[in-house]
Amino acid sequence: MSVFEIDQNSGLVESARSCPSPNQDARPDGVEMNLIIVHSISLPPGKFGGPEIEQLFTNCLDWDSHDYFGEIRGLKVSSHLLIRRDGELVQFVPFTERAWHAGDSCFQGRSNCNDSSIGIELEGEDELSYDDRQYDTLISLLTAMLKAYPSLSARRIAAHSDVSPGRKTDPGPAFDWLRLYDGLSRELAMEESDS
Numbered sequence: 001m002s003v004f005e006i007d008q009n010s011g012l013v014e015s016a017r018s019c020p021s022p023n024q025d026a027r028p029d030g031v032e033m034n035l036i037i038v039h040s041i042s043l044p045p046g047k048f049g050g051p052e053i054e055q056l057f058t059n060c061l062d063w064d065s066h067d068y069f070g071e072i073r074g075l076k077v078s079s080h081l082l083i084r085r086d087g088e089l090v091q092f093v094p095f096t097e098r099a100w101h102a103g104d105s106c107f108q109g110r111s112n113c114n115d116s117s118i119g120i121e122l123e124g125e126d127e128l129s130y131d132d133r134q135y136d137t138l139i140s141l142l143t144a145m146l147k148a149y150p151s152l153s154a155r156r157i158a159a160h161s162d163v164s165p166g167r168k169t170d171p172g173p174a175f176d177w178l179r180l181y182d183g184l185s186r187e188l189a190m191e192e193s194d195s
Contacts, residue, residue, distance in 0.1 A: 006144050036157045
């Protein structure tokens with residue numbers, strides 16, 4: 001499994017491929033990162049491996065290149081990270097900044113989840129199994145994030161559907177939360193035994 005290093009000051013994952021998004025702004029003063037939101041995305045829906053997700057997050061998507069894009073025309077969104085089907089990690093927004101990923105959202109009584117969260121997109125669909133390599137990357141990444149930022153907790157990892165119920169369904173029933181938490185528990189235990 002890959003080991004990720006995170007520069008706490010820059011908010012960048014050192015081995016992630018950088019694809020900076022303009023769809024970001026400063027986190028509000030005094031708001032601490034304390035939530036991780038797992039999403040899924042495919043563009044066009046059900047298609048994987050193309051440039052469209054990166055184009056959407058960088059405001060370069062050709063809205064006329066697919067019928068579906070007319071439904072999202074002009075949308076300005078981003079995420080901190082994308083995990084491709086093959087496990088590749090792409091970073092759009094530093095953790096120190098606010099990415100525009102959660103939209104209208106609320107978690108444990110706190111609204112505007114973008115203010116305090118890190119958004120991780122998985123290239124996928126609600127009903128289609130995620131790739132083993134995506135789980136490996138996600139588990140290793142989360143282990144590094146929890147180590148780098150003490151304000152984050154494994155107890156505060158949520159689905160997009162958790163923070164926007166009724167509006168969003170991702171990452172959907174195909175996402176194996178038990179596999180994620182088992183893998184994360186193992187990695188964190190190994191980290192503790194090594195220190």
